[in-house]
Each structure stands twice: as C-alpha cells, then as structure tokens.
Amino acid sequence: MKPNLSVSLGRLKLKNPVLVASGTFGYAEEFRYFMNLKELGAIITKTITLEARQGNPPPRTCETAAGLLNSIGLENPGLEAFLKEKLPYLSKIGVPIIVSIASEYDPKEFIVIAKRLDKIKTVCAIELNISCPNLKSKKLISQDAGATYDLVKDVRRLTRKVLITKLSPNVSDITEIAIAAKEAGSDVIALINTLSGMSIDIETKKPRLGCIYGGLSGPAIRPVAIKMVWDVYQKIKIPIIGMGGIIDTQSAIEFFLAGATAIALGTANFINPGIAIEIIKGLRQYCIKNKINSIKELTGSLKCQN
Ligand SMILES: Cc1cc2nc3c(=O)[nH]c(=O)nc-3n(C[C@H](O)[C@H](O)[C@H](O)COP(=O)(O)O)c2cc1C
Numbered sequence: 001m002k003p004n005l006s007v008s009l010g011r012l013k014l015k016n017p018v019l020v021a022s023g024t025f026g027y028a029e030e031f032r033y034f035m036n037l038k039e040l041g042a043i044i045t046k047t048i049t050l051e052a053r054q055g056n057p058p059p060r061t062c063e064t065a066a067g068l069l070n071s072i073g074l075e076n077p078g079l080e081a082f083l084k085e086k087l088p089y090l091s092k093i094g095v096p097i098i099v100s101i102a103s104e105y106d107p108k109e110f111i112v113i114a115k116r117l118d119k120i121k122t123v124c125a126i127e128l129n130i131s132c133p134n135l136k137s138k139k140l141i142s143q144d145a146g147a148t149y150d151l152v153k154d155v156r157r158l159t160r161k162v163l164i165t166k167l168s169p170n171v172s173d174i175t176e177i178a179i180a181a182k183e184a185g186s187d188v189i190a191l192i193n194t195l196s197g198m199s200i201d202i203e204t205k206k207p208r209l210g211c212i213y214g215g216l217s218g219p220a221i222r223p224v225a226i227k228m229v230w231d232v233y234q235k236i237k238i239p240i241i242g243m244g245g246i247i248d249t250q251s252a253i254e255f256f257l258a259g260a261t262a263i264a265l266g267t268a269n270f271i272n273p274g275i276a277i278e279i280i281k282g283l284r285q286y287c288i289k290n291k292i293n294s295i296k297e298l299t300g301s302l303k304c305q306n
Contacts, residue, residue: 003287004294005280007041007261009239010162010187012096012125014041014262017295018252018280021243021266022047022100022129022166023072027086028093034273039280041262042096045086047129049102050109052078057210064199067220067245068267071211074102074132079113083120091122098164100127107141107151111158118159126161128152128186131168131193132215142168142193145180156185164241166190169224178232189232190241190264192225218267219245226258233259233300247271249282256298 005016020028022044028037037043055075062069077085082099090097099117103109110128117123130141130151141147142165152165165181167174169192178189194215199208207213225244232240242260246252247268255263268275287295 001288001291001293003284003292004296005283005287006294007239007296009042009125009164009241009262012042012162014096016041016280016283017256017260017262018276018283019044019098019241019262019264020269020276021264022127024266024269027082027090029086029089031269031273035277037093038095039277040095041280042098042124043090043093044098044127044264045082045090045100046076047074047100047102047132048076048079048082048113049074049104050079050112051104052076052081053104059208059210060214062199062208064197064216065220067197067216067218068270069197069199069209069214069216070194071209071214073211074104079116083116087120087122096124097122098125098127099123100129100166102129102132107147107154110151110155114155114159118161123161125164125188126155126159127164127166127190128155129166129193131166131170140168140170142166142177143171145176148177149180149184152181152184152186162187164188164190166193168193169221169228169244170196174228175231175235178236182236182238186238188239188241189236190243191232192221192228192244195221195224217244219247219251221245222251222254226254229255229260230258230302246279247275249279249286252279252283253286253298256295257300257302259300259302261296261299
C-alpha cells in the first residue's frame with residue numbers, strides 16, 4: 001500500500017503536508033546539509049519586510065520549560081536583497097516557495113511587497129505575518145478582526161497568488177480573526193505564531209531576553225495550538241496549516257485530527273534539522289498501519305464523545 005500524502009492549500013498542490021515554519025528555516029540554504037530539500041511539502045521563508053531590519057538586541061533566545069522564547073525582531077535583508085540574494089536559490093529547489101511578509105511601520109508596506117511578489121512566477125504563495133509579537137507596535141493586526149479584514153482585502157485585490165494569513169494566539173477568540181481573514185479572501189489560515197512570554201534570571205534579576213519579553217514556541221505551546229486549530233476548524237472550511245510544538249510524527253498527527261490540512265515545523269528544526277523528513281516518513285507509516293489511503297482522510301477526524 002502506498003498512501004497518498006498530497007494535499008491542496010487552495011490552488012496550491014503539495015506532494016506532502018509537511019512544511020517548515022517561517023523564521024526557523026532561514027532561506028533554506030543552510031538546511032541542504034541535513035536533508036534533500038526537494039522532499040519537503042513546501043518551504044515558508046523567514047518573514048521579509050520592505051526595508052532590511054537588524055532585529056532586536058541580544059540575547060534574542062532563551063530556553064524555558066519545554067519551550068523556546070525568542071525576540072528576533074524580524075531580522076531580514078529586506079525585499080530587494082531577498083529577491084536578489086535568497087530567492088534564486090529557493091527557486092531552484094523544486095518545492096513550492098511560500099514567502100512570508102510583514103510591515104515594519106505602515107500596513108501599506110504589505111501592499112508594496114505583495115505587488116512585487118505577485119509578478120514573480122517562482123513565488124507560489126504569500127503568507128501574511130500579521131502576528132509577530134516581537135515588534136514595538138502596541139497592537140498586532142491579527143488582534144483586531146476589522147484590521148485583519150481590511151489588510152487581507154487590500155492584498156487580495158492585487159494578487160491572484162494563494163494567500164495565507166498567519167494568526168496570533170495572543171487573542172481571546174482566534175475564530176473571530178480567522179473568519180475575518182477568510183471573508184476578506186484568504187485562501188488558507190496558518191496558526192499559531194508564538195505566545196507572548198517572559199523569563200527572568202533570578203541571580204541578576206534581569207529579564208533573560210534583551211528585549212524583556214518575546215514569543216514562546218516549542219512543545220510547551222502545543223496543547224494551546226491544537227485547541228486553536230480545532231476551534232477554527234469548527235468555524236471555517238478553508239485549509240489550516242497547523243503549527244506549535246510539533247516535534248515528531250505523533251504530535252503532527254494530533255494537528256491533522258484537530259483539523260489541519262498541513263502542518264509546519266518550527267522550533268523542532270533547531271533540535272533536529274532533519275526532522276521534517278523523519279515526519280514525512282512517519283506519516284506514511286502511520287497511514288499504512290492504519291489503512292488510510294489518503295492523508296486528507298485524517299483532517300478533522302477527531303472522535304469526540306458527546
Ligand atoms: C526563532 C524563531 C523565529 C521566528 N520567526 C518568525 C518569522 O519571521 N515569521 C513568522 O511568521 N513566524 C516566526 N516564528 C514563529 C514560527 O514560525 C511558529 O509559528 C512558532 O514558532 C510556533 O511553532 P513551533 O512551536 O513549532 O516553533 C519564529 C519562531 C522562532 C522560534
């Protein structure tokens with residue numbers, strides 16, 4: 001038996017549902033030593049902004065119980081340098097490239113970047129990162145349903161590329177935001193970005209991150225992420241890319257059962273840079289063992305007893 005692992009994210013067809021999450025895989029080149037990159041379902045790039053950003057002051061990461069706190073602050077080379085220096089390598093890999101974008105100051109920057117990417121054939125989809133908790137703005141776009149709707153609508157008007165909206169867990173009701181993104185024309189919802197968090201060194205009495213607080217990722221956030229995928233899956237019927245604390249096949253499968261069509265690996269790439277390929281193999285074995293012909297059958301197949 002050869003199970004079918006292919007899935008669709010809107011018009012984007014993937015040979016398998018295992019993606020690498022934005023910001024945890026760079027622009028892929030460094031990971032070529034650990035895997036055949038061609039085997040991935042898709043690559044989501046580190047978020048880019050219009051202008052280059054140096055990011056936040058160090059220390060930018062620290063480990064916490066079953067998790068990782070980071071406040072990278074969207075360090076990236078900026079749109080033009082990305083197109084010149086990073087995209088040519090990515091385009092040659094032979095897997096769909098999803099470019100993650102954000103604005104630094106003005107949401108209009110999303111429009112400028114999306115317009116430019118729209119003309120580039122090797123960019124298969126655009127992920128709107130409206131959920132980065134490590135910038136100095138008071139409120140995230142993804143913390144406001146109206147602002148989410150307006151931004152997605154504006155970008156939708158100017159591109160036919162598959163549009164993915166990445167949501168923040170730092171809200172009281174993530175389904176409201178997911179509905180707003182869907183109604184504005186998002187093809188796919190990605191969740192979750194990191195949870196806002198903080199850690200303190202009791203000897204120095206200083207915060208362990210240079211920026212005081214940051215975003216928590218890794219296994220510590222997995223139950224929160226699974227619940228949010230489940231909640232959103234109940235409300236909207238567009239594909240969900242689930243992420244948050246996936247470190248092995250078992251944790252990946254939890255996300256499919258909760259309603260994800262595809263999954264993305266973040267912090268796990270730092271623990272084991274070849275983990276994505278192991279999980280693709282693990283999904284295949286799980287399907288064989290459980291006589292599942294297509295991975296699509298797993299999505300939302302959670303059995304709840306009433
Ligand atoms: C060091 C680091 C950098 C990240 N940078 C980005 C980023 O640039 N854009 C983005 O949308 N998410 C970024 N994220 C969030 C991840 O893509 C992912 O949503 C989150 O870490 C939860 O998944 P995980 O628990 O598997 O890491 C970053 C996460 C980490 C740990």
